[in-house]
Amino acid sequence: MINFPASTFTWKSYPWEKHPYYKYMGGFVGNPNQTYHVRFSLESRCTIENLVTGDHTDIFLGAPCRSEYTIAARNLFQVPSSEWRMAFSHEHQIHISNRPSVEAPNGKNTPLKDLKLEYKIEIREFANVIEMTSATSTIEATLAGDFLNVCTTYKDQKDNLQVTIEYPVHVINLNQKDSEFQTCTGPIFLPDLRTWDGNQLGQGFVADAAISSFDWTEFILRREVEAATHERDWLDAVRGRDRYELQDPNNPPPEHPPSRPKPLVFNEIWEFESENVVLKAPNV
Numbered sequence: 001m002i003n004f005p006a007s008t009f010t011w012k013s014y015p016w017e018k019h020p021y022y023k024y025m026g027g028f029v030g031n032p033n034q035t036y037h038v039r040f041s042l043e044s045r046c047t048i049e050n051l052v053t054g055d056h057t058d059i060f061l062g063a064p065c066r067s068e069y070t071i072a073a074r075n076l077f078q079v080p081s082s083e084w085r086m087a088f089s090h091e092h093q094i095h096i097s098n099r100p101s102v103e104a105p106n107g108k109n110t111p112l113k114d115l116k117l118e119y120k121i122e123i124r125e126f127a128n129v130i131e132m133t134s135a136t137s138t139i140e141a142t143l144a145g146d147f148l149n150v151c152t153t154y155k156d157q158k159d160n161l162q163v164t165i166e167y168p169v170h171v172i173n174l175n176q177k178d179s180e181f182q183t184c185t186g187p188i189f190l191p192d193l194r195t196w197d198g199n200q201l202g203q204g205f206v207a208d209a210a211i212s213s214f215d216w217t218e219f220i221l222r223r224e225v226e227a228a229t230h231e232r233d234w235l236d237a238v239r240g241r242d243r244y245e246l247q248d249p250n251n252p253p254p255e256h257p258p259s260r261p262k263p264l265v266f267n268e269i270w271e272f273e274s275e276n277v278v279l280k281a282p283n284v
Helices: 135-143 229-235
Strands: 008-013 037-050 056-062 092-097 117-122 130-132 147-156 161-168 172-175 180-191 203-211 216-224 264-273 275-281
Touching (some): 037 180, 130 135, 135 172, 135 180, 135 275, 161 180, 203 264
Parallel strands (some): 092 203
Antiparallel strands (some): 037 056, 130 275, 147 161, 172 180, 203 216
């Protein structure tokens, strides 16, 4: 049972180099040759297992940031604003798709060694963990204040794959009298198995998960949407620095300016049979 808030991805960047076109590319507002450390906690784990060979790959979803400028004394947030977060295995960064899953996948992974950073992944686990597969024990553990995670497992029979997603329970609803419960929590990383090459995944989706039994799960996937034209006027209005301000206004790169962030909503549903286990650890 993973202690997600205590599990972290930490990187040290290579010395920063001036971008050939933009003043604040990546939100960096420091000086050339500076190096930064970045640490974020983890929010879910997705394990893809080959049912024939037993080989498996773990993919983690990191906590997000709101596209800030770093490290600044004032004007910390970028406006227009977007979300940055990272999905990764022990060897690759995995593309997070913001498109509907019915569209052809266009994402691919990137080896972590190619990202120009030194990194460390630290997974910490709870002790004295107990598995629960009844509503009664889940309700009792919730009211006792125990830490709770859910492990949801489902199979892709076509490719002989098994997916297990572990995530902390941030929200749970209880009906103690009738022994009913329902979790609704996230975010989690949901793999797009169309992009599985036998060793690594190309892309996946950010989603929330809900269960009210131990044999069924529903996921709601995140996607981007186009804002109405009259809404883009305020949505794209720059306040403070502009991350796409040019070093030289007379020397823009091809296809300048880049598109601004699109709003993100949760809309598409995946639902299917699964094996769900609720894990508890004492809150001491």
